[in-house]
Amino acid sequence: MIETQQLTKRYGALTAVDGISFTLEPGRVLGFLGPNGAGKSTTMKMIAGFLAPTSGRAKVCGHDVVDDALAAKQVLGYLPEGAPSYGEMTPRQFLSFVADVRNLSGARRTQRIDDVVERLHLTGVLDQPIETLSKGFKRRVGLAQAIVHDPQVLILDEPTDGLDPNQKHEVRALINAMAKDKTIVVSTHILEEVHAVCSRAIIIANGRILADASPAELEARSRYHQAVSLTTSNVGAAKEALSRIADVAAVEIDPQDHRITAFPKPGKQIFAAVSDVVKAQGIDVSELQLESGRLDEVFRSVTQGNGQEAAA
Amino acid sequence: MNAIRTIFKRELMSYFATPVAYVFIVIFLLLAGAFTFYIGNFYERGQADLLPFFNFHPWLYLFLVPAVGMRLWSEERKSGTIEMLLTLPVTMWQAVLGKFLAAWAFIGIALALTFPVWITVNYLGSPDNGVIFASYLGSFLMAGAFLAVASCISACTRSQVIAFILTVVVCFLLLLSGYALVLNAFAAIAPQGVVDAIAGLSFLTHFAAISKGVIDFRDLIYFLLTIAFWLYASAVVIDLKKAD
Numbered sequence: 001m002i003e004t005q006q007l008t009k010r011y012g013a014l015t016a017v018d019g020i021s022f023t024l025e026p027g028r029v030l031g032f033l034g035p036n037g038a039g040k041s042t043t044m045k046m047i048a049g050f051l052a053p054t055s056g057r058a059k060v061c062g063h064d065v066v067d068d069a070l071a072a073k074q075v076l077g078y079l080p081e082g083a084p085s086y087g088e089m090t091p092r093q094f095l096s097f098v099a100d101v102r103n104l105s106g107a108r109r110t111q112r113i114d115d116v117v118e119r120l121h122l123t124g125v126l127d128q129p130i131e132t133l134s135k136g137f138k139r140r141v142g143l144a145q146a147i148v149h150d151p152q153v154l155i156l157d158e159p160t161d162g163l164d165p166n167q168k169h170e171v172r173a174l175i176n177a178m179a180k181d182k183t184i185v186v187s188t189h190i191l192e193e194v195h196a197v198c199s200r201a202i203i204i205a206n207g208r209i210l211a212d213a214s215p216a217e218l219e220a221r222s223r224y225h226q227a228v229s230l231t232t233s234n235v236g237a238a239k240e241a242l243s244r245i246a247d248v249a250a251v252e253i254d255p256q257d258h259r260i261t262a263f264p265k266p267g268k269q270i271f272a273a274v275s276d277v278v279k280a281q282g283i284d285v286s287e288l289q290l291e292s293g294r295l296d297e298v299f300r301s302v303t304q305g306n307g308q309e310a311a312a
Numbered sequence: 313m314n315a316i317r318t319i320f321k322r323e324l325m326s327y328f329a330t331p332v333a334y335v336f337i338v339i340f341l342l343l344a345g346a347f348t349f350y351i352g353n354f355y356e357r358g359q360a361d362l363l364p365f366f367n368f369h370p371w372l373y374l375f376l377v378p379a380v381g382m383r384l385w386s387e388e389r390k391s392g393t394i395e396m397l398l399t400l401p402v403t404m405w406q407a408v409l410g411k412f413l414a415a416w417a418f419i420g421i422a423l424a425l426t427f428p429v430w431i432t433v434n435y436l437g438s439p440d441n442g443v444i445f446a447s448y449l450g451s452f453l454m455a456g457a458f459l460a461v462a463s464c465i466s467a468c469t470r471s472q473v474i475a476f477i478l479t480v481v482v483c484f485l486l487l488l489s490g491y492a493l494v495l496n497a498f499a500a501i502a503p504q505g506v507v508d509a510i511a512g513l514s515f516l517t518h519f520a521a522i523s524k525g526v527i528d529f530r531d532l533i534y535f536l537l538t539i540a541f542w543l544y545a546s547a548v549v550i551d552l553k554k555a556d
Contacts, residue, residue: 011555045395048399049398049399050395050398050399051554051555069403073399074401076399078396078399080395080396080399081392082392084391084392084393084395084396085393085396086322086326087391088326088329088330089326089329093322097318098400100318101318101319101400101401101402102401103314103401129329
């Protein structure tokens, strides 16, 4: 459980985070999206108790991160941006250190360390200095450190940055596996990740929340939501035919692959009409797709200029 | 307490994880030996004491302690591990104290390894071992004071080189303020009270007092307060500069 109320961080005249409020329940994975410098990391650092907010408050499992910092830190696992760790230590020493600081002992300590080592596939590198490991392993050591005490709340700043596609997949699977009973916040600028792991997404820019919705709801804001795309050899005729459908607002042709997209008028479904027209006119179609919406487009429209309109 | 002990253990291990610790210890021992026997004329003096050995400690520490202390916080900040460390369930003072004590213990190990000098002087004559013990204590306390300065300055910057140079300069001033040369210059222009106050600030004055064999409570308090002050300043600086 994470609660923030009007969380604000100012550096002199610069306001990095400007009145961020949200509540996140256990079992939910929140994706923090936003351009670089939007205030994602600063917000996470405040929730993790590293930076003190200029004003506003944040609570982790009911513990205020400023007034009751130790209790908040005990229930929280945090992966800072870049997954820093002590380079001269081996993963075994490093995880033992974190387990000791977190007061794990006896059988539970052994069991927890074995568990994270296995989950993050660190067995092969347990006794190599961390500084000699690849970027992917370093990231996983950082993740292991964050979850070694099985925290109720997890804050992960760009957990998949620098991983290869297989490793990304594994980390996402790990987050999904932990999501059932934990409260997790993940920051990312990889939009596909939002689909893969998040049940809720908050888009922030210039320190403010611009959108707060489920990934599907965000997609529904896209111009592409419910649009129909098709690929054909007969581009001219197809465009002509699609334009004549009553509920079609516009037809566009992708300048690169000549894929045609028909956009519906607001609230209308056009897939059936489009496929009927294609059959009736005998247009030779190699591929026909109903679009669910494009997050990258929503992201751009929300974070650049016309954000007000998209957020409304 | 557990957090301090865990951080202490990790830090001390990290000194020995790289060759730096061994290089430091070897150089410390070589220089201490060279100063004692060649410059301090240990044999020629014909006296069974360790004055020539301890007299050079302030100058040895002036360069070697900042070299140990420069990495204390600047490395944490440069590598970003400070964010990891301070979001673990530890308080600021536990982190500051744990790291400081580890570095101090490391210097203590180097100092303890000078024991052959003590064996030598006991073999050659019958020195006053009480005085030698007091001198070791004074030397260790002085090293702690140097190190606390290094801790604070290391918290100010992410560059270890800058931390080293600034620490040497500050420690040099703290040493100099006990020298007759400086004190006489002040005596000409300032009242005796001011001169005494300046002398009272110097590591050298208090170290000299302890190494005479008189463990005065005030000298102990001086070093402990100096350490506490600079460590407190370290915590304040770390807190202020966390964001950058």
